[in-house]
Each structure stands twice: as structure tokens, then as C-alpha cells.
Amino acid sequence: LFFAKTYSPLSSAEIIAREQSNMTADRFEHCVGVSQTAVRLAELNHYDQDKAALAGFVHDYAKQVPVSEYREVIKTQGFDQDLLNWNRSIWHGIVGVYFIQRDLKINDEEILTAVSRHTTADVEMTTLDKIVYMADFIEPGRSFPGVEEARKITYANLNEGVGYQLAHTLEFLIEKRNKIYPRTLNAYNVWSIKK
Numbered sequence: 001l002f003f004a005k006t007y008s009p010l011s012s013a014e015i016i017a018r019e020q021s022n023m024t025a026d027r028f029e030h031c032v033g034v035s036q037t038a039v040r041l042a043e044l045n046h047y048d049q050d051k052a053a054l055a056g057f058v059h060d061y062a063k064q065v066p067v068s069e070y071r072e073v074i075k076t077q078g079f080d081q082d083l084l085n086w087n088r089s090i091w092h093g094i095v096g097v098y099f100i101q102r103d104l105k106i107n108d109e110e111i112l113t114a115v116s117r118h119t120t121a122d123v124e125m126t127t128l129d130k131i132v133y134m135a136d137f138i139e140p141g142r143s144f145p146g147v148e149e150a151r152k153i154t155y156a157n158l159n160e161g162v163g164y165q166l167a168h169t170l171e172f173l174i175e176k177r178n179k180i181y182p183r184t185l186n187a188y189n190v191w192s193i194k195k
């Protein structure tokens with residue numbers, strides 16, 4: 001595990017240490033798996049592997065930040081106040097970028113956008129957005145029914161992977177009668193519909 005100084009003035013060891021101290025061991029292991037899977041997807045899709053490695057590693061940096069801290073940041077740092085009606089599932093990507101900039105000193109727009117979109121996806125997705133979104137879903141630690149099919153589809157065609165994940169997430173949320181974040185629904189309408 002090593003990150004070149006391209007995207008942060010912090011050393012690789014410092015980024016890893018800060019990430020490790022901000023989450024449980026299980027969550028950290030997931031982030032390592034996402035980083036490694038992102039590298040593989042970058043290679044297959046002719047994208048910068050070092051950048052994908054870092055974006056994948058930090059994607060859940062803020063997953064376990066306390067709710068009270070999130071509410072304070074949403075209220076004071078210029079975020080859409082509607083976010084207060086959601087929870088950490090939605091916050092850790094969209095608002096998570098605030099903590100990544102503050103603590104990990106990463107200001108690269110492409111990396112921050114990929115983190116911001118990694119839970120909900122979006123109508124428009126860059127290659128890095130898709131890589132992080134899919135690596136999160138298929139990293140080696142994931143074991144839900146359908147993960148093998150998801151891996152097969154995603155390694156064959158990144159865009160089809162995005163459509164598959166969005167349909168899977170919508171099914172899961174509807175099954176549980178969970179609220180759908182509008183961005184998730186809008187993304188589904190773009191990426192999952194059969195043409």
C-alpha cells in the first residue's frame with residue numbers, strides 16, 4: 001500500500017495512519033479492497049492507476065464520523081440543508097469530501113467528485129466515478145447474492161456494471177421500504193434502463 005505525493009502534501013504513511021484511526025479495522029480492510037479493485041478497473045479501462053488507488057482507499061474515510069459532527073458541518077459549511085433529512089449512508093460521500101479535504105489534504109476535484117458520488121451514483125459519471133462506485137460494490141470482501149455476476153459484468157463492461165449496481169440498490173431499498181435519494185433514482189433512470 002503506497003500513495004505517491006501527487007494528490008496530497010501528506011506522506012503515504014500519514015494518509016494511511018489517519019484513515020486507520022478514523023474507522024474500524026473491518027472498514028479499513030474494505031477500503032484496502034476497494035483501492036486494489038479500483039486499480040484493476042483502472043487498468044482495464046485505461047485510467048490512471050495511482051489516482052484510482054487513492055480515490056478507492058479514501059472513499060469511505062468519513063463513514064464513521066459521528067452524526068453530531070456531520071450535522072454541524074452541514075449547517076456551517078455551505079451544504080444543502082436538505083441533507084439534514086438524510087443520514088450517514090448519504091452523508092459519508094457527499095459531505096465526506098469535506099473531511100477528506102480537511103484531514104487528508106486532498107483537493108483534486110476528480111477524486112473528490114468520485115467520493116461524493118460513490119454511494120448514490122449520478123446522472124453524469126466520469127471514468128473515475130464509475131471505477132470507485134463499482135470497486136466499492138465488487139471488492140473481494142463483498143459477499144452478497146449476485147456479487148459474482150456483478151464482478152463478471154463489471155470486468156467485461158464498466159457502464160453495464162453501473163446499471164447493474166443501481167438496479168440492485170433500488171431493489172434493496174424498495175424491499176426495505178427505505179427512502180430513495182433523488183440522485184440515486186435519477187442515476188437509475190440513466191444507467192439501468194434497457195434500450
Ligand code: GDP
Pocket residue numbers: 030060063089090118119120136169172173178179180181182184185
Ligand atoms: P459502503 O459505504 O461501503 O457500505 O457502501 P455505499 O457507500 O455504497 O452505501 C452505503 C449505504 O447507502 C448502503 O446501505 C446503500 O444501500 C445506501 N444507499 C444508497 N443509495 C441510497 C438511497 O438512495 N437512499 C437510502 N436511504 N440509502 C441509500
Ligand code: FE
Pocket residue numbers: 059060063092118119136
Ligand atoms: Fe461508502
Ligand code: FE
Pocket residue numbers: 118119133136137
Ligand atoms: Fe457503493
Ligand code: FE
Pocket residue numbers: 030034059060136
Ligand atoms: Fe465503501
